[in-house]
Amino acid sequence: xxPSTVFIALIGFxxxxxxxxxxxxxxxxxxxxxxxxxxxxxxxxxxxxxxxxIPGLLLFTLWLIIKPxxxxxxxxxxxxxxxxxxxxGQLSLIYNDIRNLAEGNIVSSDPTVYVEAAAQQYINLTxxxxxxxxxxxxxxxxxxxxWSMRRVQPEMRARNKVEWAIQxxxxxxxxxxxxxxxxxxxxxxxxxxxxxxxxxLFDFLFGLDWSPQTAIREDQVGSSGAFGxxxxxxxxxxxxxxxxxxxxxxxxxxxxxxxxxxxxxxRAIAKPLLEVLAGIPTVVYGYFAALxxxxxxxxxxxxxxxxxxxESALGAGVVMGIMIIPFISSLSDDxxxxxPQALRExxxxxxxxxxxxxxxxxxxxxxxxxxxxxxxxVSRAIGETMIVVMAAGLAANLTINPFEAVTTVTVxxxxxxxxxxxxxxxxxxxxxxxxxxxxxxxxILNIIALRVVRRYREQYE
Amino acid sequence: MSQSVPKTKTHxxxxxxxxxxxxxxxxxxxxxxxxxxxxxxxxNVNVYYAxxxxxxxxxxxxxxxxxISLIGPSGCGKSTFxxxxxxxxxxxxxxxxxxxxxxxxxxxxxxxMDVVMLRARVGIVFQKPNPFPKSIFDNVxxxxxxxxxxxxxxxxDDIVQSSLERAGLWSEVKDRLTDPGTGLSGGQxxxxxxxxxxxxxxxxxxxxxPCSALDPIATARIEDLIDELKQNFAIxxxxxxxxxxxxxxxRTAYFHLGYLAEVGDTNDIFTNPQHKxxxxxxxxxxx
Ligand SMILES: Nc1ncnc2c1ncn2[C@@H]1O[C@H](COP(=O)(O)OP(=O)(O)OP(=O)(O)O)[C@@H](O)[C@H]1O
Ligand SMILES: [Mg+2]
Numbered sequence: 001x002x003p004s005t006v007f008i009a010l011i012g013f014x015x016x017x018x019x020x021x022x023x024x025x026x027x028x029x030x031x032x033x034x035x036x037x038x039x040x041x042x043x044x045x046x047x048x049x050x051x052x053x054i055p056g057l058l059l060f061t062l063w064l065i066i067k068p069x070x071x072x073x074x075x076x077x078x079x080x081x082x083x084x085x086x087x088x089g090q091l092s093l094i095y096n097d098i099r100n101l102a103e104g105n106i107v108s109s110d111p112t113v114y115v116e117a118a119a120q121q122y123i124n125l126t127x128x129x130x131x132x133x134x135x136x137x138x139x140x141x142x143x144x145x146x147w148s149m150r151r152v153q154p155e156m157r158a159r160n161k162v163e164w165a166i167q168x169x170x171x172x173x174x175x176x177x178x179x180x181x182x183x184x185x186x187x188x189x190x191x192x193x194x195x196x197x198x199x200x201l202f203d204f205l206f207g208l209d210w211s212p213q214t215a216i217r218e219d220q221v222g223s224s225g226a227f228g229x230x231x232x233x234x235x236x237x238x239x240x241x242x243x244x245x246x247x248x249x250x251x252x253x254x255x256x257x258x259x260x261x262x263x264x265x266x267r268a269i270a271k272p273l274l275e276v277l278a279g280i281p282t283v284v285y286g287y288f289a290a291l292x293x294x295x296x297x298x299x300x301x302x303x304x305x306x307x308x309x310x311e312s313a314l315g316a317g318v319v320m321g322i323m324i325i326p327f328i329s330s331l332s333d334d335x336x337x338x339x340p341q342a343l344r345e346x347x348x349x350x351x352x353x354x355x356x357x358x359x360x361x362x363x364x365x366x367x368x369x370x371x372x373x374x375x376x377x378v379s380r381a382i383g384e385t386m387i388v389v390m391a392a393g394l395a396a397n398l399t400i401n402p403f404e405a406v407t408t409v410t411v412x413x414x415x416x417x418x419x420x421x422x423x424x425x426x427x428x429x430x431x432x433x434x435x436x437x438x439x440x441x442x443x444i445l446n447i448i449a450l451r452v453v454r455r456y457r458e459q460y461e
Numbered sequence: 462m463s464q465s466v467p468k469t470k471t472h473x474x475x476x477x478x479x480x481x482x483x484x485x486x487x488x489x490x491x492x493x494x495x496x497x498x499x500x501x502x503x504x505n506v507n508v509y510y511a512x513x514x515x516x517x518x519x520x521x522x523x524x525x526x527x528x529i530s531l532i533g534p535s536g537c538g539k540s541t542f543x544x545x546x547x548x549x550x551x552x553x554x555x556x557x558x559x560x561x562x563x564x565x566x567x568x569x570x571x572x573x574m575d576v577v578m579l580r581a582r583v584g585i586v587f588q589k590p591n592p593f594p595k596s597i598f599d600n601v602x603x604x605x606x607x608x609x610x611x612x613x614x615x616x617x618d619d620i621v622q623s624s625l626e627r628a629g630l631w632s633e634v635k636d637r638l639t640d641p642g643t644g645l646s647g648g649q650x651x652x653x654x655x656x657x658x659x660x661x662x663x664x665x666x667x668x669x670x671p672c673s674a675l676d677p678i679a680t681a682r683i684e685d686l687i688d689e690l691k692q693n694f695a696i697x698x699x700x701x702x703x704x705x706x707x708x709x710x711x712r713t714a715y716f717h718l719g720y721l722a723e724v725g726d727t728n729d730i731f732t733n734p735q736h737k738x739x740x741x742x743x744x745x746x747x748x
Contacts, residue, residue, distance in 0.1 A: 264554070342591035345552055346654070350604040350661055351581030360603070365594050 006134050007060060010141070014053040017145055021048025024152045032154050039159035047158040050165045052145035056137045063133050071125045075118050083114065098122055188439060191432035198426045199227045204433060206230060210396035212416060212427045227430050229437060231398040235313070235406035236438075239388060240381040242317025242402060243324055247377055250321075251328025252370065256358055258329070259336040271333070278326040286390030289319035294391055301403060311393035311405040320387050324377045331376070335369025336362055368453045375449050379442050385410040409438050488518065491736045492725035496524030496712070500665060500695045501546060506560035508541050508550065515541045517719040518560075523665065528687055528696045530706035530727070533716035534742065539699045540588055542716065543667040546697065547583035548576050564665075581608055584663030586671050588699070590650035592642035592657075597634050600642040600653055601625060604661035620660055627689070628656035629682030647674040655683065659690070666690060668698040672705065684709050703743055707731050715739045 022045030029037045075098060076084060076091065083094065094115070101111055101119040111119070152158070196204070207228020254274065258267055294315035301308030308314065339362050347357040363370070385408075393405035394415060416431040495502075501523035508516035516538045523529055523546075531539045541550070548569060550556040562569050569579055581604075592600050601621045604610070611617035621638075625631040630652040634645070642653050651674050658666060668687075672680040687696055687709045700706050706713050707727060714724040715736070723736040734740040 340591070341552070342587065342589060343593060345549060345587065346591040346593060346657075347603070348552060349547065349549060349580055349585040349587065350607070350657065351577050351579075352603075352607050353577050356607055360607070361593055 003130055003133060006137055010053055010056050010060065010137065013141060014049040017052045018045040018049035021045040021149065021152055024149060028152060029154050035154050037154040038157050043158040043162050044152045046162045048145065048148045048152060050162065051148040052141055055144050056141040059137055059140055067129050071122060071129065074125055075122050078121060079118060080114050185439065188432050188436045191429055192436040195426065195429035195433040203227060204229055208398055212430055225426060229434060231396040232407060232409045232412050232434065234398055236382055236408040238313050238400060238402060238406055239317045239320065239392060239408055240378060242314060243320035243381045244378060246318055246321025247324040247328055248374060251325045252332055255329040255332035255336060259333045260354065260358060274326050274329055277323065282323065282384065282386040285319050285323050286386045289315050289387050289391035293319050306403060308403040309405050311391060312403050313392055313406045314402040316388050316392035317402065319391065320381055320384055324380055327377045327380060328373050331373030332366065332370045335366040339365045371449055371453045375446060378445060382438065382442060383410055385414055409434050488720055490520065490721045491723040494521045494721065494724045496522035496527065498525045499523065500525045500565060502563040504561045506545060506558065506562060508545060509557045511555040515719055519721040521714055521721060521724060523695050523697055525695050526691055527712060528691050528698060528710040529712040529714060530710035531697065531699045531714050531716060532706055537716040538719045539716050540669050543669060543697050543699060546667055547580045547585055549585060551576065581661055582663055583665045583667065584658040584661055585667040586655050586658050586669060588669040590647065590654050592650050592653050594641060594643050596639045597642045597653060598638040601656050601660050603657060608661060610662070624656040624660040627659060627686050628652040629679055630656055648676065648679055651675060652679065665695045665697070668696065670699050670701065703731065715742060
């Protein structure tokens with residue numbers, strides 16, 4: 001019995017349980033016409049379905065976790081003595097061989113006798129455990145079904161129980177995001193700690209020099225590498241600021257125009273068009289920045305006597321800003337629309353002009369939503385890689401001159417990881433440290449923004 | 462100014478008129494819709510919300526130093542009518558208005574009309590209280606600030622305090638002027654909105670059920686305010702309380718299904734209604 005068959009059977013069984021439960025509820029309620037039943041038959045069906053299948057599902061999940069561990073322990077314990085004392089790394093390789101053999105995959109070398117025996121054992125154990133899973137799930141489900149069917153009575157509060165189950169489901173869904181965040185954070189953290197064993201934290205945080213080329217072989221002339229993150233963060237900051245300088249005013253103003261002044265026809269046309277901007281792949285924006293905007297800026301710069309390098313922070317930032325406009329305009333437009341009409345009327349009724357009303361009433365009321373949109377845009381800007389690679393270059397210059405080439409954290413992470421370095425070289429690990437720092441930066445940004453919003457928000461109910 | 466001859470038509474009630482619908486002949490307004498010294502003159506006003514004909518051929522004057530109350534069953538168009546008087550209906554996309562409304566002889570729907578100044582001259586207190594999500598002080602100071610009515614902070618403080626006092630809210634909020642206006646109770650919010658409107662110093666005040674959420678004491682306070690304001694201004698008040706209409710207003714207009722059924726001196730309307738529908742309404746046979 002294949003485990004996935006068990007799973008599908010469980011789901012199918014829940015439908016069956018639903019109908020059985022509902023039928024019984026209908027029958028019971030007909031029989032006891034005197035009392036008014038607490039819940040509709042559908043809820044009884046839902047109750048039976050949930051309560052008969054959930055224990056089986058739990059067992060199934062538990063088994064999924066335990067089975068590999070259990071089988072591994074069993075198989076390794078039966079290996080000859082001289083092998084089971086090998087270090088963990090080699091043991092893992094051998095175990096992989098055993099599994100590959102058992103599952104009919106390609107094996108690294110000719111199997112030795114003990115590997116063949118172990119593979120046979122692996123097959124047996126898998127078979128036994130799958131079978132026992134099927135049997136125990138079946139028994140559990142039947143017991144649970146019988147138990148929950150017995151509880152289907154007119155006075156049983158199936159409605160509340162189903163409500164509870166739904167709530168639990170929603171809660172699980174919401175915790176997934178939290179656990180994922182924690183998981184990502186921890187995995188980045190551990191790699192970063194390994195990096196900080198090689199490069200001092202202080203040098204990383206405050207070093208002004210970034211040149212991660214390290215010698216791969218002893219005899220190479222490559223430099224020893226400098227891992228000062230400051231130029232990268234300065235570059236990120238510079239490009240993101242330029243992007244926000246473009247995106248926030250333009251996005252906000254177009255949102256105000258669309259939600260307050262535009263006729264509904266204009267709105268119907270302009271809004272989808274603006275949102276198309278968000279759908280363009282960033283690579284395409286990258287071409288646009290490198291082939292159109294950057295030369296344009298360089299030409300304009302030459303005309304007024306400025307030296308603009310062909311890969312400049314300005315070009316990348318402006319194009320990134322254009323890419324971000326729809327984020328801000330779309331979200332701000334929604335929150336402006338959500339401000340009650342009564343507030344507009346109150347302001348008009350006191351003799352305020354439309355723009356006074358927007359400035360004094362609507363924007364303050366919509367502020368939390370707008371800041372939310374801007375924040376989202378900032379994280380987009382900080383995380384954006386493609387446009388920068390193509391238009392701003394890889395040179396880690398520490399500058400605030402927007403006409404020079406700069407590089408950003410995300411771009412460096414990519415270049416660090418695509419090289420053919422050993423996985424535990426300082427160069428590769430540096431990518432994780434950068435990632436961690438980036439993560440913390442956006443986290444702090446978010447916290448500050450939340451504070452600001454809470455401080456200045458004007459709540460309407 | 463007024464060209465139209467006052468129409469007076471005596472209504473003879475008859476047995477067939479017991480339902481809400483009114484026949485063709487009943488569309489004419491009973492009573493004199495003109496005022497001796499009119500500030501507002503509305504002539505043949507029609508309002509449509511898309512296809513819904515909400516105000517039907519209404520002509521009505523608002524006199525200076527007078528209170529006129531608009532009464533009538535729910536949905537008959539009272540709010541719609543007063544919102545025409547300062548062009549609040551402009552904010553509703555589907556609303557369309559025909560006819561003529563003169564303020565001091567000037568057509569408020571003409572192209573030259575400065576709608577923003579119009580609304581400063583003709584203040585409105587809405588049916589549902591709509592304080593801004595700002596502090597109590599800022600709510601009241603909103604109008605004076607945008608119109609530059611105070612030269613310095615002390616003058617602004619004075620305007621805010623006197624407006625709140627006249628609306629009967631000062632004693633309740635004087636210690637928490639920085640609290641949000643939205644945190645007040647429903648009745649307090651209603652008075653805050655009244656204070657906000659009178660702080661601008663309008664010439665006409667339109668009040669849409671200003672006392673619907675007020676207790677008798679606060680109501681009496683607002684009625685005193687109305688008496689006081691009418692010394693200098695004109696007031697249009699929508700109310701569902703016959704007693705209130707009788708107490709505060711000199712003239713009363715009865716609206717019915719978008720028509721202005723009857724208008725006249727408040728005393729006459731309540732003691733001797735000419736229109737069967739008015740009589741039914743004020744004697745509580747429906748509405
Ligand atoms: N914003 C609007 N859009 C469409 N129709 C509206 C709107 N406002 C009012 N109406 C319609 O106009 C008619 C008159 O409404 P109005 O609000 O003027 O009544 P009212 O006399 O003030 O009633 P109430 O005493 O309940 O406040 C109603 O039929 C209503 O459905
Ligand atoms: Mg109304």
